[in-house]
Amino acid sequence: MKQVILDYKTGKLEVSEVPVPKIKPGNILVKTVCSVISAGTESHKVHLARKTLIGKAWNRPDQVKKVIRTFHDRGSIETLSLVKERLATPQPLGYSCSGIVLAIAQDVNDFKIGDSVACAAPHAEIVCVPRNLCVKIPYNNLPTKNNRKQINFDEAAFVTIGAIAIQSVREANVQLGEKIAVIGLGLLGQLIVQLLKASGCEVIGSDLDERRLTLASELGADITVHPNLLEKFSQQFSHGNGVDAVIITADTKSNQPLELAGKISRQKGKVIVVGRVGMKVPREIFYLKELELKVSRSYGPGRYDKEYEEKGVDYPFAYVRWTENRNMEAFLSLLTSGRLKIDRLITHRFQIHEAQKAYDLILKRSEPFLAVLLDYDFESNTKNVNGGTKLIWHEGSVRIARSNSNQIILGLIGCGNFARGVLIPKIKKLPGVKIKAVSTQSGLNARNISQKLHCDYCTTDFREILEDPDIQAVVVATRHDTHASITVQALKAEKHVFVEKPLAINIKELDLIKKTWQEVSRNSGVCLMVGFNRRFSPHAKKLYDHFYQRLAPFIMQYRINAGPLPEGHWLLDPQQGGGRIIGEICHFIDFFQFLTGLEPKVVCAQQPNDINEANRDNYLITLKFNDGSIGVISYISSGDPAMPKELVEVFSGGRSAAIYDFKKTELYANGRKKTFKTRSQDKGHKDEIAIFFNNIRDGGELPVNFDSYYHTTITSFK
Known part of the structure; x- marks a missing residue:
């Protein structure tokens, strides 16, 4: 399918062929009929992408701080690689469209295939949309004056932009008969003028463009003036009192609006500030008039809330009357009632394959424009069946080329930030390994990564990789809740499996993997490795050798200055990420098992009594082993990020050792100290990956037995 994408590194725009997205729980798959380009928001993204690296840094100082911390932890080479990878990730453009429902997730029960819908989704022929970001286009049978049977797809495609306009009016809390000023009469401004008139307000509008002033007057504005005259006419308009509210939809760096x-x-x-304008508040005038300043946040309540947008958890109607979804519905209702006129706002339209021309028009401002629409080749993917509409579509892959090779043929399943920044660069450097295919839920990501890696094909359905007879091994780097299911299916398909930690997020999944491994390992020579990388670090090997002939139990301390995760992060979701003990602390349990060669027999975990949510992930975990060894894991989320992240201290039989953030190891024995350093942080990823592929190539005993993985994982559940 075709999708409009932006190369954030170069600022290049293109319409690319990408795989159809795979439908996710709580989502709806929609065949797009029409989408609207949001000129302000989207042109800002393009302009930012076309800035130099310094220009991008100037606009995102928060990201610069993260880069500096990464440089401190991982060194210049790895940091530069991560930055390049992040910048090279293509970005989808667009967020407002209309179309026909193709498929529905099992847990969505209020839509059906063939429904006409409007949704918040990018410019693409087929989109996967969360339930709360999609609304049905209403069909009206009420015999009300001016009511229409059904609005068209062109009008419905404005739904998200319309919801933004509605939310700004709600934030202004306008009352019947109030006098409102609208500064900036672009697309949003023109919609807001009509909404205010529908609310019984008197409206004065202002813009630099004479054509937009004329259009606003024709759409109902009581007065329209140039900004230079706005102060004078506002006084007359409000009988010297001043306007009740001002809604700013201008797009300028200037503080003048x-x-x-x-x-x-x-x-x-x-x-109320809606547009991207200068925000240096002139305190004197705002103080003397005791003005209320609000920045209207996008479509309404629910925006940026992952529970609402991604999981479909609605807000109670009685307490949150207008969510973003209900704002979208309200916009379509106003269209049906005839109180909003959209056709006057449409100035240009292009076919999806001509999207580059549309953006050239907007970016170069070669001629006046307002609403620019993209049309999709709907007819070629539909046909009438018994008076209805049947949609022909295919979820799956985009194939680029085929190749024959004697190398180890690999498939990548899941390619998030960790896979792209850490695993893939290590795999690419290994001789004799060919990455044939990539699978991600996003067709855009799959296409981008497969092109970079010169893969034969990319897909949104990982089962296609498992069914490919040429592929011998897979790397599973999806989110945690899918690790077990994909691993089981891959083992049954007799693929060698490298799966990122954790192996599973509950006992049911873990026991299923154990049963599958016992069945498969008896009949085939497949290899299973879990991404517990620290045991493969050269620092870990030095430490292990230092205590190789120990006779006394270990006293082990592992301190992790992990820092907090942002609210709503997927790792904190028990159903998706498993939480930080299962999702991260499993690393350090495995490290203690590596040193002792034993499984933990006693586990005790404690948390401080702290009602602050930011400190919820502070844990002190004590593990006791059969030989008397004791390991203590101090996992801290409330520390200062400037402090090094990991410190390992080990004591036994008169010997001591410490690993400092996997950059430096100090070994103490007989009153002497030896120091081992690496050029940069080395947590063992490189050696871990190499061992996995060497085992596939050469066979022999597995580097870590399954029982070790099992006991590490089940300990994290306790």
């Missing part, structure tokens, strides 16, 4: 809003507002008035 905000300053002007302060001047024309009444005492205790409201200023």
Whole structure:
């Protein structure tokens, strides 16, 4: 399918062929009929992408701080590789469209195949949309004056932009008869003017463009003036009191719109900022008038809340009357009632394959424009069956080429930040390994990564990789809740499996893997490795050798200054990530098992009494082993990020050792100290990956037996 994508490294725009997205739980698959380019938001993204690296850094100082911390931890080479990889990740463009439902996840029960819908989704022929970001296009049978039977796809495609306009009006909390000013009469401004008139307000609009002033007047604005005259006319318009509210939809770095809003507002008035404008608040005027300043956040309540948007958890109707989904519904209802006129706003339209021309028009401003639409080749993918609409589509792969090779043929399943930044660069450097295919849930990501790696094909259905007879091994780097299922299916397909930790997130999954491994390992020579990499670090090997002939139990301390995760992070979700004990602390349990060669027999975990949510992931875990060894894991989320992340200290039989962030190891014996250093942080990923492929090539005993993986994982459940 075709999708509009932006290369964030170069700023290049293109329409590319990508695999159809795989439908996810709580989602709907939609065949797009029409989408609307949001000129302000999307052109800003393109302009930012076309800036130099320094220009991008200037716009995102928060990301610069992360890069500096990574440089400190991992060194210049790995940091540069991570930055390049992140910048080279293509970005989808667009967020407002309409179309026909193709497929529905099992847990979505209020849509059906063939429904006409409007949704918040990018410019692509087929989109996968969360339930709460999709609404049905209403069909009206009520005999109300001006009501229409059904609005068309062109109008419905404005749904997300319309919801943004509605939310700004709600933030202004306008009352019947109030006098409202709208600064900036682009697409959003024109919609807001009509919404305000529908709410019974009197409206004065302002813009630099004479054509937009004329259009706003025709769509209902009571007065439209140039910004230079706005202060004078606002006084006349409001009988000298000032306007009740100002909604700013202008797009400029200048602070002038905000300053002007302060001047024309009444005492205790409201200023709502929607557009991207200068935000240096002129304190004097805002203080003297005691003005209320609000920044309207996108479509409405629910925006940026992963529980709402990704998991479909709705807010109670009685307490949150207008969510982003209900704002979208309200916009379509206003269209059906005839109170909004969209056709006057459409100035240009292009076919999806002509999207580059559409963006050239917007970026170069070669001619006046307002709403620019993209049309999709709907008819070629549909046909009428018994008066209805049957949609012909195929979920799956985009094939690039075929090759014959005597190398180990590999398939990648899941390619998130860790896989792209850590695993793939290590695999690429290994001789005799050919990455044939890539599978991700996003067709855009699959296409981008497969092109970079010169793969034969990419897909959104990992089963295609498992069914490929040429592929001998797979790397599973998906989110944690899918590790067990994919690993079981891959083992049954007799593929060698490298799966990132954790192996499973509950006992049921773990026991299923154990049963499958016992069946498969008896009949085939497949290899299974789990991504517990620290045991393969040269620092770990030095430490292990230092205590090789120990006779006394270990006293082990592993301190991790992990830092907090942002609220809503998928790892914290028990169903998806398993939480930080299962998802991360399993690493350190495995490290203690590596040193002792034993499984933990006693486990005790404690948390401090702290009601602060930011400190919820502080753990002190004590493990006791059969030989009397004791290991203590101090996992800290509330520390300062400037402190090194990991410190390992080990004591036994008069010997001591310490690993400092896997950069330096100090070994103490007989009153002397030996120091081992690596050029940069080395947590063992390189050697771990090499051992996996060497085992496939040469056979022999597995580097880590399954029982060790089992006991590490089951200990994390306790």
